[in-house]
Amino acid sequence: MRRLLLAASAFAFATPAIAAEAAGPWHEKGKEMLGTAIGIPSVTTRPDEVKKLVVWLKGEFEKGGFTDVSVKDYDGTQGLIVRWKADGKPKKKPILLIGHMDVVDAKPEDWSRDPFKMIEEDGYLYGRGSTDMKSGIVAITHSLLRLKAEGFKPKRDIVVFFSGDEEVDGRGADLASTEWRKLVDAEFALNADAGGGAYLKDGTSLGFSIQTSEKMYQSFSFTARNSGGHSSRPRPVNAIYDLAGALKRLEAHRFTPRLDETTRGYFSFREKHEKGPLGDAMRRWLANPNDGAAADAIEADPTEVGMTRTRCVATRLEGGHADNALPQMARATVNCRIFPGEDAKAIQAELQQAAGSSVAVEPLGTSKPSPPSPLRADVMKAFTDAVHKRHPDAEIVPSMSTGATDGLFFRSTGMPVYGVSGAWIVVPDDERAHGRDERIPVKSFYEELDHWHDMVKALAG
16 A cells, blocks of 8 residues: 655656666566566456466565565465575574555546556556556565575564565554464564655655654444434434534544654654645644644644644444434444544543543454564664665655555554665655556656665675
8 A cells, every 4th residue: 555655845856757778687587577467367256366466476486586575365365475585594583574455447548548457658567556556576586596596595583475465455564463473473674665865747756764763543333312203393402413513523623742753753854844834733742742733733724734743533423223213323434533642432432521421432443563673773774775776865764655555563562663775756646556557657667676785785784
């Protein structure tokens, strides 16, 4: 579930030419692999296609000399686990490389090209999953195949886990982080489904983010009930009106703003390059985290919604049972993205207070807490070095995802996770994940292949 994490800033950087340089044999191999992966329509709701992708990836690893490759069946789909054992007796715990093989659906009639056939055009590679996230799956696989061919001997085990249902409920990552933990346990995980860089059309760089935090996902039901009656004789109490009032109060409600190590680093980057009122609000808030008005001003900007606090929003409605009857029940689903470190029960209590006594607030499902990962010096250095090898002046920014990835499940069990994609896009034109004509610059894809090669070599060598 890839999304852009950095808002626009105003510092100059050389424009990344969209036209890719001449590709070497390993780049050509990577592009061929991406074409094969995109050509398998591994839509989450088509698990047989996910399994075809598993078969192909397993074959690629085995052809590359990897023998410890296992397939995990679950809930009708599959996950893939690969282990590259250390040369000799390792002194450090393994590292885990994660990503997801499934993609959201794409209807051919909605696209100007076949979504499940990779097409190269004007310096871009088009196809469903080109950014979210078959490019990442291919980059991880490609990096290990290349390192193996080069004779690299890891000093710690390298473990790969690819899930088959991240775009729905993430059951694979949940199982991997718990029931299958012995197979994937690691000192930390590198996630291909987060991080990365961005540029504006004029060549302005928006930096490269390393994702160290993501919000916790939790939905709640808001339910109003009463005895109903005939619509010809309205009563003062009406379940739909009670619910509507509660939702209007929710719309106006604002949770207490929060700063942690990740978001402080993010806003410290942002305020240096934001010169107007938004930048002033960021500077005031960084100076005084209790300045709620400054945090509110930041949240009012559409590029920063959700970055300062927990946010909850109504997403579904149902109610009533007949056109000529007063409603006996009205219900809304409210989806919350909870700031790391906050408790879901505390959020429920605050929502209940905002909703009022005539509406019951209850959790839907069980949430997975996702504490922020510490800014590890070794991971930060490996990521920074890999980015600066190709973008020497790019700024590195810690970031929090307002959405969720498979990393959420591993963080919830205490394993640090870092979103370390090295791919970049041109915004807003290339922000097409889950959308029409999804694409990635060819040059960006080649750099992503090299980026993962360099990071894994640095952290496992």
